[in-house]
Amino acid sequence: MRSINLFLCLILIGASLQQAHAAELLTDTKSIIQEWVRVEQLLSHENQQWDEEKASLNDILKILSAERQELNRQITLAQEIASRADEERSILVEKLSSYQEISDLLEVRISDYERQLVLITAYLPQVLQSELAPRISRLNSSALGSNLSLSERTQTVLSMMSEIDSFDGRLTLTTELISNSRGEPIEVRVLYLGLSRAFYVNRNATTAGYGVPTDTGWQWQSANELSANIAKSLDIYETRLTPQLISLPMQVEQ
Numbered sequence: 001m002r003s004i005n006l007f008l009c010l011i012l013i014g015a016s017l018q019q020a021h022a023a024e025l026l027t028d029t030k031s032i033i034q035e036w037v038r039v040e041q042l043l044s045h046e047n048q049q050w051d052e053e054k055a056s057l058n059d060i061l062k063i064l065s066a067e068r069q070e071l072n073r074q075i076t077l078a079q080e081i082a083s084r085a086d087e088e089r090s091i092l093v094e095k096l097s098s099y100q101e102i103s104d105l106l107e108v109r110i111s112d113y114e115r116q117l118v119l120i121t122a123y124l125p126q127v128l129q130s131e132l133a134p135r136i137s138r139l140n141s142s143a144l145g146s147n148l149s150l151s152e153r154t155q156t157v158l159s160m161m162s163e164i165d166s167f168d169g170r171l172t173l174t175t176e177l178i179s180n181s182r183g184e185p186i187e188v189r190v191l192y193l194g195l196s197r198a199f200y201v202n203r204n205a206t207t208a209g210y211g212v213p214t215d216t217g218w219q220w221q222s223a224n225e226l227s228a229n230i231a232k233s234l235d236i237y238e239t240r241l242t243p244q245l246i247s248l249p250m251q252v253e254q
Helices: 002-121 126-131 133-143 150-168 224-237
Strands: 171-179 185-193 197-201 208-214 217-222
Touching (some): 002 133, 197 224, 208 224
Antiparallel strands (some): 171 185, 197 208
16 A cells, blocks of 8 residues: 555656646747747848848949949040040141241241342332332331231232232323423323333423333433323323324333
């Protein structure tokens, strides 16, 4: 009997121990589950946060990629512009060099023309010298080393040459004072045949003669026997007479 009671006691003690162990296992299991749930929640939060950060990073990468493409485009454009600028600069340098050569050559030519025009001036009729007086003054100042630009000097030379050439290609009628054989000034009408010859006669056709250019100015030679023909020539020139042949000496002694 006593042995049975002892066995029963052992069984009860074993059952109690098993219950206690089961309760402890249940508590541990609940703790593990709670920890697992917390870890899962933390992982879910981290994943969500990573997804958001990844989307933000992708947006930043797209912006940076677009900026890099635009920067590369601008660099390429700048290189093309720089290349064109170098080409244009090279062309301009070549043109400048060519212009400088032309300018140097023009300087030599204009200086030569200026010297020739200074010499020619003495051969010009007084009426033409009067028309060219301002340009002759610039020509002389240029010869003395004035500050006239090459362009101004060129314009002066070309305009003078044009005026002289125009006068040489036409007949010109003027009124001038010429000294007679006694050295007295008389008013006469002068018909210039270009720059080679001129014939003069007074109003009443009593005094006449001709003129030729020399290095000291125009020299006038009396030839009263030509007065009638010279007077007719002037009348024809002024259309008071119909055109007709008039004999005037072209080979004259100077």
